[in-house]
Amino acid sequence: MIPDRIMRKIERCLALSQSANAHEAGIALRQAQRLMAANGLSEQDVAIASVTEHSVSAQAGKTPPRYLEALATLINAAFGTQAVYSVSLDEHSHLIRWLGQWRFLGTDGASQVAAYAYEVLQRQLIRDRKAFQQGLNKRIKRATRIRRGDAYAEAWVMGARASIIPMEMSEEAVAVLEAYTARRFGGDLKALTPRQRGKLRHHDFTAVREGFAAGRHVQLHSGVEQERREELTHG
Incomplete structure (x- = not known):
């Protein structure tokens, strides 16, 4: 070393x-x-050696839902990072319970900002998804509630993506991250297949429209800065 x-x-x-x-x-x-x-x-x-890692809880288990994988992809585009999903067993649980997290990899401090931004937006996304589900008819089936909630969340991320400017990464920067990933994880990395909730049905598209509209109001960088200010104020 x-x-x-x-x-x-x-x-x-x-x-x-x-x-x-x-x-x-x-x-x-x-x-x-x-x-x-x-x-x-x-x-x-x-x-x-200039690459750093910062991890953040994914609020998911062994396999994350597609909307959280989409959110990590959005963050990568915004900050020029790469994200690796990893899981571990919850040592404090008497049952077999998996805890998922995203490891953001980046240079020049990008990984720390990316992890923080993901945490902020994930909190907002989960809160909005829950509020949407609470507004659904109480008599619909649980599977329908989950499917529409996921549809809302995926569309939310699509709407948020429309408001960001992807970071241009040089070939050298991409090569460095790839080399770091190969050296750090070797052949242990596998392609991630996120969890999906089946095909959408006719009435589910209301969830898509509402989710996309909500996501369009997300301001990635200003949202992160607002969280920082609030933490400083409460501290």
Whole structure:
């Protein structure tokens, strides 16, 4: 394990190597190369070291519903991150109960912001879905209530997506995240197949329209900042 101070020094030297001052850039690059050679590091090793992980509860079990997978995808698009879904057994439960979480991977602090944004929007999405279901006719079947709630939530995410500007990621940034993922998880990662609630029926499309309209009012970045301000106020 390379000490953090060495990694930070190499990163600073590589940053200075981009200086407009050719003499300064040359010195910084040679210093970075010497440090990397002394510690057996490649440029990819240094780049991978800049990737961080931040986890957040998915409020789901072994298999997340499709609307939460869609929300994680939206967050990735907004902040230039990748999300990995992982599960663990609830040690505090007497029954076999799985706890799911999203691990957001990113550089330059993106993973922390992405995890926080996901947590904020997930809370709002679950609250809106529950409120929608409470407004349904009390006599409808439980399966119908769940199906319409899921339809509402998926449309909510679609509406929210319309208000974000996807982050443009360079080929280098994508390659770094892919290399980090391969090194971190090896061949253990599998394609995620989220849980779905069956085909929609005619009356379910009211849920789709209402969910999309509600999602259109979501302001991703301002919503996150509002949460931060509220936490500071209550703290």
